[in-house]
Every structure is written in structure tokens, then in C-alpha cells.
Amino acid sequence: MATRRYLKFQIKADDKKIIRKFLVQHKFSSSQLHNLKNRGGMIFVNHRQRHFNYRMRPGDDLLVAMSNEKPSELIEPMPGQLKVIFEDQYFLVINKPPKIASLPAKARTSKTMANIVKYYLQQKGENSSIHLVTRLDRDTSGLMVFAKDSYAHSMLDQILHTDKFQKYYLAIVSGVFQKKSGLVDLPIGIDQAAFYLRTIDHESGKRSKTLFQTVETYQNASLVRLKLLTGRTHQIRVHMKAIGHPIIGDYMYTKQPEKMIDRQALHCAELQIVHPVTKQTLDLVAPMPNDMVKLRQELRG
Structure with missing residues (x-):
């Protein structure tokens, strides 16, 4: 089942005021803008639907209803143990145990972290389209990041190999x-x-x-x-x-x-992330596993 994600912003004095320019300023990719315009996305300013060329004012509330994302049928939701280190509306950080892969390989139906995360998100009624930001080898343990939609994935990708x-x-x-x-x-x-x-x-x-x-x-x-x-x-x-x-x-x-x-x-063992939306600095830690x-x-x- 396709699921929709909503992003909320309040317009500040130094933000771009034209909706399209505001979205570009906030790191929406060209493909996301295309999907937003042509594949069922919607934009509301102060609860009224608007188009890309609408000019906003400081203090306006902007709600972006992202295009529907259809979860991949290749990743089957499977229940399993999930240690959540951090979660908000944009992304999820988990502590992966050893002896489990990050993603399913071709022709492999065994349980992976992606299967478990998909089940977890479905149970919460959230978008279960899997966006893996960081992966670990099967026998490496520790922190992994999953974005909750394509926008958050794009934002995290842009800072992935930076000091942020x-x-x-x-x-x-x-x-x-x-x-x-x-x-x-x-x-x-x-x-x-x-x-x-x-x-x-x-x-x-x-x-x-x-x-x-x-x-x-x-x-x-x-x-x-x-x-x-x-x-x-x-x-x-x-x-x-x-x-x-x-x-x-x-x-x-x-x-x-x-x-x-x-x-x-x-x-x-540790991720230091400057949250791409809230700008909060997150210092996330996973303790050394028992075998180590x-x-x-x-x-x-």
C-alpha cells in the first residue's frame, strides 16, 4: 500500500518566499519537485492549497504532502528485535546486532534489518518504504540510519561524508x-x-x-x-x-x-549528526556488544 508523508515548515524572515525557491533552499531535489508537482503531491499554506509560484510571508505555515511512496515488494516485513537509539519524523537510528545483513540480497529471503524496520514502521502506521542511509556488513554490529522518506534520505545523503x-x-x-x-x-x-x-x-x-x-x-x-x-x-x-x-x-x-x-x-559505536532539518547536533552511541x-x-x- 502506498503511503504519504507530510512535512511542516514555518516561514522565517530569511527564507525564500516563492514556494519553489523555498523548497530548493531546503534541499528538495529536482526529482522530488517533479514528483511533488506531477505525481499527486500537494502544498498548503495556512491550510489553503497553493502552487509552486505562490509567494509566502514570514510566519506562514507551509505543509507539504509528499507524493505517495509505494513500498518495495522485494522487502517483506518481518517481525524481529529492534533496538531504537533515535527516532523522529525524519529518520530512525538503530543498533544492529552481528550476524544479520542490512538489506536482502538477490534470491535471498532471510531476515535482514530492512525487513525488521519495514515491519516496525508498518506496525506504527508509518511510511514503510525503506530508505537505507548507512549500511553495515553482516557481521559488523552497531549504528545504522534509515530515512523515513525520499526527502529525508536526500537531506542525509547530502551531509553523509561531511563534518555534519x-x-x-x-x-x-x-x-x-x-x-x-x-x-x-x-x-x-x-x-x-x-x-x-x-x-x-x-x-x-x-x-x-x-x-x-x-x-x-x-x-x-x-x-x-x-x-x-x-x-x-x-x-x-x-x-x-x-x-x-x-x-x-x-x-x-x-x-x-x-x-x-x-x-x-x-x-x-558512535554517530555525530547535525540534524538536516532541526539543525540539532545528535551524539548517538551504541555500547560495545557482548562478544567484543x-x-x-x-x-x-
């Missing part, structure tokens, strides 16, 4: 760093031997940058805090391996079985 949207990870890696902190600046490309893997590729790889800071050291391992400056597939896993500190438990990249943990010890806590305790001895 900062992602921090915790990883337990092999070896002790010689430097307490530093920058890994190595280009990442597709591994020609296996398309699902990534590797350092100085010829055709995309520039990739990761900041690291040592939090704690053990006899032959380290807990590090990592900040992504770019968003490449498997970026942290590839960068840590490239500098000689592969993530413990990351069998895909080390080919070494690990008795202390059965997945890569990687967790998206146990690994940390074992390494401490």
Missing part, C-alpha cells in the same frame, strides 16, 4: 600500534581474484581515508577507535589489514579461524 555526519567505529585488531594515532590514506579497489573482496589498488582504486586512535593495548592486540573520512566497501577491514593490523575474527580477509570470537570484532566485551576481557588476561 561523522561515524566512529571500535575494532579489536592484531598487534600493537607503534603510533597512538594516525591516518591511513590508501586507495581501495575491487579484488580481481574475488569480486566480493576489496584490496589496496594504487592504479584504479578510489581514494580512501581512515583515522585511527589507540584506546587500549594488550600483549599482541589493540582496541582502536576509527573515524571514516570516506565510505568505501570494507574500508576499515582493508585498511587495518594493509597496515599490518587485521581485525581479529575477520576470516574473509585473514583466512585465519579465531577461537575467541566468531566474526570480525568491528562495531559502529568478552574478547576484550580475555585479551586483558
Whole structure:
């Protein structure tokens, strides 16, 4: 069933006054404007329907009834455990456990976070069209962001790789760093031997940058805090391996079985987001999961 979303604004003195210009000022994309005009969207100013060329005044109330969004039939709603860290009318931040994918793969019907979020939104009577803003590997835990409509998705996408949207990870890696902190600046490309893997590729790889800071050291391992400056597939896993500190438990990249943990010890622990609509700074935290806590305790001895 298609669902409609409503966005409310109050016009300020420094806002654009023509409705079309106001919407562009507030980051509506050209496709969203097209859909709003031609696919059933509606605009109301002070409860009266208006067109794009209407001139508003400071203090006016603008209500935008977005075009209907039809949820994808490829993502089936499925009940499941969902740890909500933050939610408002624009987006949802959840704490993903390990051992579950972010999105369904082709020809795969197993439960993913997208299926669970879709069920959760349907149960609340909200738009259940899935807009995944950030994803995590199946065996990586931590914070994930879902937008609640195409407008919020577009707004978040525009700040995703800026200082207004900062992602921090915790990883337990092999070896002790010689430097307490530093920058890994190595280009990442597709591994020609296996398309699902990534590797350092100085010829055709995309520039990739990761900041690291040592939090704690053990006899032959380290807990590090990592900040992504770019968003490449498997970026942290590839960068840590490239500098000689592969993530413990990351069998895909080390080919070494690990008795202390059965997945890569990687967790998206913190998001700092300047809310694209309210401009509020959100500092969202997900505690280290139990398997990484146990690994940390074992390494401490």
C-alpha cells in the first residue's frame, strides 16, 4: 500500500518566499519537485492549497504532502528485535546486532534489518518504504540510519561524508600500534581474484581515508577507535589489514579461524549528526556488544 508523508515548515524572515525557491533552499531535489508537482503531491499554506509560484510571508505555515511512496515488494516485513537509539519524523537510528545483513540480497529471503524496520514502521502506521542511509556488513554490529522518506534520505545523503555526519567505529585488531594515532590514506579497489573482496589498488582504486586512535593495548592486540573520512566497501577491514593490523575474527580477509570470537570484532559505536532539518547536533552511541566485551576481557588476561 502506498503511503504519504507530510512535512511542516514555518516561514522565517530569511527564507525564500516563492514556494519553489523555498523548497530548493531546503534541499528538495529536482526529482522530488517533479514528483511533488506531477505525481499527486500537494502544498498548503495556512491550510489553503497553493502552487509552486505562490509567494509566502514570514510566519506562514507551509505543509507539504509528499507524493505517495509505494513500498518495495522485494522487502517483506518481518517481525524481529529492534533496538531504537533515535527516532523522529525524519529518520530512525538503530543498533544492529552481528550476524544479520542490512538489506536482502538477490534470491535471498532471510531476515535482514530492512525487513525488521519495514515491519516496525508498518506496525506504527508509518511510511514503510525503506530508505537505507548507512549500511553495515553482516557481521559488523552497531549504528545504522534509515530515512523515513525520499526527502529525508536526500537531506542525509547530502551531509553523509561531511563534518555534519561523522561515524566512529571500535575494532579489536592484531598487534600493537607503534603510533597512538594516525591516518591511513590508501586507495581501495575491487579484488580481481574475488569480486566480493576489496584490496589496496594504487592504479584504479578510489581514494580512501581512515583515522585511527589507540584506546587500549594488550600483549599482541589493540582496541582502536576509527573515524571514516570516506565510505568505501570494507574500508576499515582493508585498511587495518594493509597496515599490518587485521581485525581479529575477520576470516574473509585473514583466512585465519579465531577461537575467541566468531566474526570480525568491528562495531559502529558512535554517530555525530547535525540534524538536516532541526539543525540539532545528535551524539548517538551504541555500547560495545557482548562478544567484543568478552574478547576484550580475555585479551586483558
